[in-house]
Amino acid sequence: xxxxxxxxxxxxxxxxxxxxxxxxxxxxxxxxxxxxxxxxxxxxxxxxxxxxxxxxxxxxxxxxxxxxxxxxxxxxxxxxxxxxxxxxxxxxxxxxxxxxxxxxxxxxxxxxxxxxxxxxxxxxxxxxxxxxxxxxxxxxxxxxxxxxxxxxxxxxxxxxxxxxxxxxxxxxxxxxxxxxxxxxxxxxxxxxxxxxxxxxxxxxxxxxxxxxxxxxxxxxxxxxxxxxxxxxxxxxxxxxxxxxxxxxxxxxxxxxxxxxxxxxxxxxxxxxxxxxxxxxxxxxxxxxxxxxxxxxxxxxxxxxxxxxxxxxxxxxxxxxxxxxxxxxxxxxxxxxxxxxxxxxxxxxxxxxxxx
Amino acid sequence: xxxxxxxxxxxxxxxxxxxxxxxxxxxxxxxxxxxxxxxxxxxxxxxxxxxxxxxxxxxxxxxxxxxxxxxxxxxxxxxxxxxx
Numbered sequence: 001x002x003x004x005x006x007x008x009x010x011x012x013x014x015x016x017x018x019x020x021x022x023x024x025x026x027x028x029x030x031x032x033x034x035x036x037x038x039x040x041x042x043x044x045x046x047x048x049x050x051x052x053x054x055x056x057x058x059x060x061x062x063x064x065x066x067x068x069x070x071x072x073x074x075x076x077x078x079x080x081x082x083x084x085x086x087x088x089x090x091x092x093x094x095x096x097x098x099x100x101x102x103x104x105x106x107x108x109x110x111x112x113x114x115x116x117x118x119x120x121x122x123x124x125x126x127x128x129x130x131x132x133x134x135x136x137x138x139x140x141x142x143x144x145x146x147x148x149x150x151x152x153x154x155x156x157x158x159x160x161x162x163x164x165x166x167x168x169x170x171x172x173x174x175x176x177x178x179x180x181x182x183x184x185x186x187x188x189x190x191x192x193x194x195x196x197x198x199x200x201x202x203x204x205x206x207x208x209x210x211x212x213x214x215x216x217x218x219x220x221x222x223x224x225x226x227x228x229x230x231x232x233x234x235x236x237x238x239x240x241x242x243x244x245x246x247x248x249x250x251x252x253x254x255x256x257x258x259x260x261x262x263x264x265x266x267x268x269x270x271x272x273x274x275x276x277x278x279x280x281x282x283x284x285x286x287x288x289x290x291x292x293x294x295x296x297x298x299x300x301x302x303x304x305x306x307x308x309x310x311x312x313x314x315x316x317x318x319x320x321x322x323x324x325x326x327x328x329x330x331x332x333x334x335x336x337x338x339x340x341x342x343x344x345x346x347x348x349x350x351x352x353x354x355x
Numbered sequence: 356x357x358x359x360x361x362x363x364x365x366x367x368x369x370x371x372x373x374x375x376x377x378x379x380x381x382x383x384x385x386x387x388x389x390x391x392x393x394x395x396x397x398x399x400x401x402x403x404x405x406x407x408x409x410x411x412x413x414x415x416x417x418x419x420x421x422x423x424x425x426x427x428x429x430x431x432x433x434x435x436x437x438x439x
Contacts, residue, residue, distance in 0.1 A: 049375050053372040108404070
């Protein structure tokens with residue numbers, strides 16, 4: 001018999017002050033920009049200075065969010081660490097390559113190279129924790145985080161592990177942003193937070209962040225929710241999405257009316273937000289609709305923020321006004337569905353239930 | 356020589372990312388490795404590259420580094436004697 005999968009703790013470093021787990025979007029960080037950096041916690045409280053000096057931003061953020069998740073779960077170690085990242089520690093990779101060019105391929109120093117790979121985050125957390133278990137990094141663009149969730153879910157259901165630390169992390173780096181701005185994936189003019197989702201312009205506001213969660217097949221004292229189902233679709237025809245979503249719910253013996261809220265990945269890109277708006281005016285017309293990317297910015301593992309948001313809603317029973325897209329209210333959240341896609345590809349559905 | 360020592364301290368702080376250390380906190384005779392500044396083997400590689408890149412000094416035998424990188428004093432003395 002398959003075991004249940006519980007989200008027993010959360011940890012977040014994002015563009016908002018989410019590293020403080022006592023807060024829930026009470027003090028919103030606003031902006032008028034095209035790129036957003038995380039609100040830095042005091043890293044010295046989490047990482048010895050000698051270790052921090054070589055750490056890329058993604059590793060620092062993840063050290064904080066993973067330690068907060070572990071602390072809340074009351075665990076010293078886990079059976080596995082699974083991380084999703086679209087770009088890994090791209091900042092160090094960029095610096096390493098820039099150094100090669102700048103120094104005419106003559107003087108290559110080791111520091112940048114050491115931590116420039118995608119799996120540095122998962123490896124660093126394991127080293128710090130002394131975790132010798134399964135250690136895996138999924139680099140699957142905008143479904144990297146969901147791929148990690150999926151792996152964890154399968155292992156926990158099959159009882160191959162009891163506690164798994166699962167995360168999604170991406171750091172923002174200059175060259176990557178410049179490249180994506182050049183090809184029109186980043187908004188070309190600054191946009192205010194409250195206007196980004198209705199900006200009717202091309203591209204997104206780019207962000208960064210790190211979100212970690214302890215998933216277990218045993219309920220804990222701090223359990224937030226139950227991961228009931230998820231699915232990933234690399235390609236979907238737009239006209240089939242509504243049918244796929246209702247089919248996904250049907251597979252879980254649910255109807256649309258059983259969903260108390262849908263969390264959508266709108267990012268204000270006029271070229272692709274119609275994937276969401278069409279659903280909002282059809283199958284989700286009577287469902288409370290929530291959004292989060294105006295708070296987090298867009299990045300490959302931004303759905304980690306959405307997952308964090310859903311779990312916070314379950315825990316607190318509060319739906320902050322800032323995330324509401326329509327005027328339907330969630331009275332008592334029992335089931336939340338997350339739907340995300342990026343530029344019309346890599347769709348994901350994640351179903352969470354209160355437990 | 357004192358200018359060179361100051362320059363070395365600034366370069367070490369910048370290149371080794373010693374965010375919490377200021378030039379004033381590094382004495383000329385402080386050990387750079389171990390109990391002193393706490394540098395490690397990766398930093399040693401960075402310093403070897405720095406000698407080559409910034410001062411044109413190639414260390415033929417990396418084991419020489421142990422004496423050269425003992426302190427700012429020893430580094431400055433070696434650079435002054437061997438600078439290209």
